[in-house]
Amino acid sequence: MSDLDDFKATYFDECSELLTELEEQFVAIEAGERDADRLNAVFRAIHSVKGGAGAFGFSALVGFAHAYETLLDYVRDGRIELTDEVVTLCIRANDIVTDHVAAARSGEALPADYGMDEKNRFDALARGDAAEDDTAGEPDEEFDIEFVPVMVNIGGNDDDFPEIDDTFEALPMAGESGHWEVHFTPHRALYARANDPLLLFRELAVLGEMTTKAVLEEIPPLSDFEPFAVYCSWEITLVSETLTEAMIREVFEFVEGDCDIAIAQLGVGTPPTAEVKAALVHPATPSAPAMAPINLLELADDEVAHLLEFDIEPAAPAKAKADVAPAAVAVVEAKADDAPGLSFADIADSIKPAPVAKVALAPKVVITPAATPETAPGEEGERRSLGVQSIRVDLDKVDRVVNMVGELVITQSMLTQQMDETLRTRYTELVRGLEVLAQTTRGLQDSVMAIRAQPVKSVFSRMPRLVRELGLKTAKKIKLETVGENTEIDKTVIEQLSDPLTHMIRNSADHGIESPEKRLAAGKPETGTIRLSAEQAGGNILIIVEDDGAGINRDRVLQVARDKGIVAPDITPTEEQIDQLIFAPGFSTAEAVSDLSGRGVGMDVVLSNIKKIGGSVHVRSWTGRGTRMTLRLPLTLAVLDVMLVKVGDSPYVVPLSSIVETIQCSRANFERVPSGGQVLQVRGEYVQVIDLAQRFAMTTTTEPENRFVVLCEAEGSAKVALIVDDIIGQQQVVIKSLEENFERVEGIAGGTILGDGNVALIVDVQSLKTSIIHKNAA
Amino acid sequence: MEALGLRDDLNDKSAAAAQNSLQLIAFSIGEQTYGVEITTVREIRAWNGATPLPNTREFVRGVINLRGTIVPIFDLRARFGDGQTTPTKNHVVVVMSVGDKWVGILVDAVSDILTVSRDDIHNVPEGNSIDTELLNGIVTHDSRMVGLIDLHAVVSGARMDN
Numbered sequence: 001m002s003d004l005d006d007f008k009a010t011y012f013d014e015c016s017e018l019l020t021e022l023e024e025q026f027v028a029i030e031a032g033e034r035d036a037d038r039l040n041a042v043f044r045a046i047h048s049v050k051g052g053a054g055a056f057g058f059s060a061l062v063g064f065a066h067a068y069e070t071l072l073d074y075v076r077d078g079r080i081e082l083t084d085e086v087v088t089l090c091i092r093a094n095d096i097v098t099d100h101v102a103a104a105r106s107g108e109a110l111p112a113d114y115g116m117d118e119k120n121r122f123d124a125l126a127r128g129d130a131a132e133d134d135t136a137g138e139p140d141e142e143f144d145i146e147f148v149p150v151m152v153n154i155g156g157n158d159d160d161f162p163e164i165d166d167t168f169e170a171l172p173m174a175g176e177s178g179h180w181e182v183h184f185t186p187h188r189a190l191y192a193r194a195n196d197p198l199l200l201f202r203e204l205a206v207l208g209e210m211t212t213k214a215v216l217e218e219i220p221p222l223s224d225f226e227p228f229a230v231y232c233s234w235e236i237t238l239v240s241e242t243l244t245e246a247m248i249r250e251v252f253e254f255v256e257g258d259c260d261i262a263i264a265q266l267g268v269g270t271p272p273t274a275e276v277k278a279a280l281v282h283p284a285t286p287s288a289p290a291m292a293p294i295n296l297l298e299l300a301d302d303e304v305a306h307l308l309e310f311d312i313e314p315a316a317p318a319k320a321k322a323d324v325a326p327a328a329v330a331v332v333e334a335k336a337d338d339a340p341g342l343s344f345a346d347i348a349d350s351i352k353p354a355p356v357a358k359v360a361l362a363p364k365v366v367i368t369p370a371a372t373p374e375t376a377p378g379e380e381g382e383r384r385s386l387g388v389q390s391i392r393v394d395l396d397k398v399d400r401v402v403n404m405v406g407e408l409v410i411t412q413s414m415l416t417q418q419m420d421e422t423l424r425t426r427y428t429e430l431v432r433g434l435e436v437l438a439q440t441t442r443g444l445q446d447s448v449m450a451i452r453a454q455p456v457k458s459v460f461s462r463m464p465r466l467v468r469e470l471g472l473k474t475a476k477k478i479k480l481e482t483v484g485e486n487t488e489i490d491k492t493v494i495e496q497l498s499d500p501l502t503h504m505i506r507n508s509a510d511h512g513i514e515s516p517e518k519r520l521a522a523g524k525p526e527t528g529t530i531r532l533s534a535e536q537a538g539g540n541i542l543i544i545v546e547d548d549g550a551g552i553n554r555d556r557v558l559q560v561a562r563d564k565g566i567v568a569p570d571i572t573p574t575e576e577q578i579d580q581l582i583f584a585p586g587f588s589t590a591e592a593v594s595d596l597s598g599r600g601v602g603m604d605v606v607l608s609n610i611k612k613i614g615g616s617v618h619v620r621s622w623t624g625r626g627t628r629m630t631l632r633l634p635l636t637l638a639v640l641d642v643m644l645v646k647v648g649d650s651p652y653v654v655p656l657s658s659i660v661e662t663i664q665c666s667r668a669n670f671e672r673v674p675s676g677g678q679v680l681q682v683r684g685e686y687v688q689v690i691d692l693a694q695r696f697a698m699t700t701t702t703e704p705e706n707r708f709v710v711l712c713e714a715e716g717s718a719k720v721a722l723i724v725d726d727i728i729g730q731q732q733v734v735i736k737s738l739e740e741n742f743e744r745v746e747g748i749a750g751g752t753i754l755g756d757g758n759v760a761l762i763v764d765v766q767s768l769k770t771s772i773i774h775k776n777a778a
Numbered sequence: 779m780e781a782l783g784l785r786d787d788l789n790d791k792s793a794a795a796a797q798n799s800l801q802l803i804a805f806s807i808g809e810q811t812y813g814v815e816i817t818t819v820r821e822i823r824a825w826n827g828a829t830p831l832p833n834t835r836e837f838v839r840g841v842i843n844l845r846g847t848i849v850p851i852f853d854l855r856a857r858f859g860d861g862q863t864t865p866t867k868n869h870v871v872v873v874m875s876v877g878d879k880w881v882g883i884l885v886d887a888v889s890d891i892l893t894v895s896r897d898d899i900h901n902v903p904e905g906n907s908i909d910t911e912l913l914n915g916i917v918t919h920d921s922r923m924v925g926l927i928d929l930h931a932v933v934s935g936a937r938m939d940n
């Protein structure tokens with residue numbers, strides 16, 4: 001893989017994160033949280049997608065994202081009102097961006113006019129509201145600014161401007177009406193992330209006539225000078241009729257959090273006089289680390305040489321007069337039609353010669369790294385400034401660690417088991433060491449599991465739009481509430497969760513929630529609520545989908561189940577059993593097959609998916625009041641909760657999630673059936689019996705009445721009774737594959753290594769049950 | 779490269795001739811000596827019991843835990859059709875890699891490391907299908923006959939329905 005491919009892969013990873021964030025933001029926006037933060041987050045996300053796309057040459061994506069971004073920009077500064085219509089358009093636009101990204105990723109080409117309608121609507125909206133303001137609306141066009149070195153003039157001669165950067169010639173003429181004062185105090189982090197204030201100033205210069213003044217009051221005497229600290233801040237005055245605060249903020253978007261920005265509008269028509277500026281100079285807060293000099297270290301030789309050309313008179317600053325001290329600033333001025341030329345006005349006498357040179361460097365430094373006009377460093381800073389730092393790690397690597405820690409846990413418990421009383425009394429230090437080891441291993445295991453854990457948010461966040469679409473299609477009013485979306489589960493579990501949740505919510509929307517008329521007639525609020533919640537309960541995660549709809553129509557469910565032969569005519573199931581019937585394969589009560597649900601696949605998919613990851617599903621319904629479906633999921637897949645049993649002389653484990661109850665054989669109620677086999681009667685239900693010793697061809701010496709029945713639930717809530725010779729207890733095990741070195745064995749789901757180092761086999765309840773049926777059929 | 783090609787070409791005399799010597803781990807089942815190429819052997823350990831696997835043929839003795847990995851154990855005597863070994867602590871499991879899998883073979887004892895010349899490898903005489911199926915060739919060492927085990931053949935056909 002080439003470097004570029006690596007970068008691309010990273011870009012696409014980031015894209016999917018950004019698109020997820022977009023989705024989240026719009027959920028909130030739709031819910032009415034239309035504040036600036038949300039819009040800014042949306043804008044940033046689209047901007048980042050666009051930036052990367054530009055770098056890789058995905059022109060279709062760039063084109064669309066740009067139009068979208070322009071619209072967002074107008075929305076942000078209030079030129080376009082964020083109506084529901086605009087929100088809907090934006091959500092549609094998110095889809096299109098997602099499609100573009102997917103197309104770019106797979107290398108496919110989308111139709112040339114893909115998303116054209118939306119793009120035209122953006123343009124129409126944008127043009128209608130801010131026709132004359134194209135340049136200002138698209139400050140990003142300045143990305144491809146050419147780097148032109150700007151001289152720093154120490155002499156303080158305003159007329160002595162250096163060369164003009166022709167990029168700035170086409171600037172909009174600024175009027176005298178809007179005067180903005182920006183106080184920009186970069187933090188240490190801004191430079192650490194390779195941001196360059198000059199780039200910001202250049203962008204600002206595009207917005208209007210700009211005057212820049214560096215505030216150098218904070219510069220300490222050399223003895224106190226900290227090489228990596230930041231001592232310099234800037235006063236910027238901008239004059240433009242059309243300028244808004246949002247436009248200025250946008251320039252600082254990528255350094256937000258890494259600097260202090262104070263933006264104030266001055267009286268209309270006030271010229272940016274020195275007096276005004278001086279009045280507005282408030283001392284930079286001491287806590288705000290200002291740091292230009294770090295970049296000194298990165299200066300190329302020729303740049304240093306350039307600096308040396310400066311007419312710095314080391315002695316001069318030392319002689320500086322006290323009466324100029326109040327200003328103590330270097331005024332850096334830039335005219336709208338000029339390059340941001342810098343002029344060094346004066347230096348306070350407190351400043352010693354050497355630091356002066358450094359101070360002089362500060363504005364210069366600002367100029368140097370300009371060669372990278374991309375937004376990338378900004379994005380990085382953006383992410384990191386959120387407070388949580390993260391790295392991307394290959395999941396395989398994490399899994400390897402998880403596996404090894406699993407081994408460690410087993411080895412550790414094996415060691416502990418080896419300790420008998422004599423050893424304990426003889427080697428107390430060893431015992432203590434083992435205890436510490438046990439503690440550390442447990443801690444290590446928890447931490448490793450935590451690495452794989454992720455908030456369920458990533459799944460939950462896809463649901464609001466599903467509900468929105470379902471609401472539209474079914475003409476019902478539905479609102480989704482989510483609770484506990486920061487609950488964390490193993491990544492693999494999360495991946496398996498999306499389909500079941502989709503089906504369950506579909507089911508609630510289609511069958512649960514009634515039409516608005518029916519709801520009103522029943523005295524309920526017109527809008528139905530689906531509540532999606534996640535919580536941790538012991539070693540499990542409970543995911544609950546609740547609706548306040550009509551509840552399960554039990555008569556109908558039973559009728560359909562009888563018609564389809566799922567329930568025999570002579571059996572009268574309990575209410576709870578009827579509720580569970582909705583998970584039976586092929587079951588559907590919907591009269592017409594809609595594209596939402598009704599094909600009868602769906603709820604049984606929920607059950608089988610959840611079973612596959614070691615979870616269980618439970619439904620409870622209240623007629624006229626609603627339905628609650630509870631998913632019980634294991635915290636992690638790497639460790640399985642099992643019941644350790646004995647069959648013959650061999651240890652077997654049965655996943656705890658599939659066990660309903662255990663009964664002593666002497667108390668169980670067996671009945672004979674014509675085939676010679678046995679069935680178990682348990683609470684009015686007849687359950688197929690499998691004697692594991694017989695099934696696995698083991699010889700057992702246990703008396704029949706001392707054996708145990710383990711009642712298990714197989715797929716589709718059918719039960720099966722396993723007879724084992726002994727029940728040893730519950731424990732947690734790490735699942736090992738048999739196929740790795742052998743092959744699949746019928747009736748066995750895998751192996752695991754017990755604390756004593758022996759291998760125990762995991763009973764595959766589902767395959768045992770089906771294999772019996774096959775035998776009967778044959 | 780040649781060492782890799784070797785396993786497939788043991789029967790092919792010209793290929794065998796290309797490389798002259800071959801090191802074998804020799805082990806015994808009853809009176810008979812067998813050998814496998816030393817490079818396939820990963821580990822030799824004493825028999826310490828195995829967890830039996832249901833629904834498998836009698837020559838699959840079960841699985842053991844080899845440092846966290848589950849490894850199946852094949853009873854070579856049973857594989858040759860002489861009935862299951864009654865293992866004691868003195869029996870030995872030779873852990874080998876076959877393809878990308880690790881398997882253990884239960885034998886009575888490991889006797890020696892032999893260096894034989896490839897030119898001395900004879901074809902298995904036609905006759906009993908078990909012999910030709912499970913052996914790659916026969917080599918004579920110190921006037922003893924050593925059967926070269928075909929590991930792929932030994933570990934295949936473990937399931938009941940095969």
